[in-house]
Amino acid sequence: MRKFFNLTTVASGIAIGMIVVGALALVGGNYAKDVVHDQLVPQQVFFPPKGKELPANLNQYAGQQVDTASEAKAYANDFIGLHLEGVANGKSYAEVSAAFLADPKNEQLAQQRQTLFMGETLRATLLGAWGWGTVGTIAYIAGFVLIGIGAILLIVPVTLAILSARRREPATQGAVPNAA
Secondary structure (H helix, E strand, O other): OOOOOOHHHHHHHHHHHHHHHHHHHHHHHHHHHHHHHHHHHHHHOOOOOOOOOOOOOHHOOOOOEEHHHHHHHHHHHHHHHHHHOOOHHHHHHHHHHHHHOOOOOOOHHHHHHHHHHHHHHHHHHHHHHHHHHHHHHHHHHHHHHHHHHHHHHHHHHHHHHHHHHHHOOOOOOOOOOOOO
């Protein structure tokens, strides 16, 4: 029993466990990426073409559909966020809503409130997609790291076990048996 729980066996078990967890992390990371894509595509959100409506820092995305986590973040922060700053002199939805509740007949506040609510809702949804895409990317990277470390940890004890077994082989190979 003691021989079964030697350092080589334990290290090999840990290494195999790391490889399995790494493979699961790769599957999870790929799943997150696919879910983000599959949730963004039906929304039909597109960057405008190059021009006055598109900030210069987003020209790389001009005319493209938002279908990745990084595009969702760029659209949310650098397109929607920029436009929301121009509504109600940069006030937040909460500020405008409070002002509207104090003056419910104010049509300008009503329109600003609605615009900010819709803009912040879409922005939050896109940033949520970016967040899950980031989690998926981290899982993907962790998967490769775990598999790599697990492979190294598995190679070392297996190599040591093979070398140890070779040292224990009898040196009588090819020798003539004693005829006494």
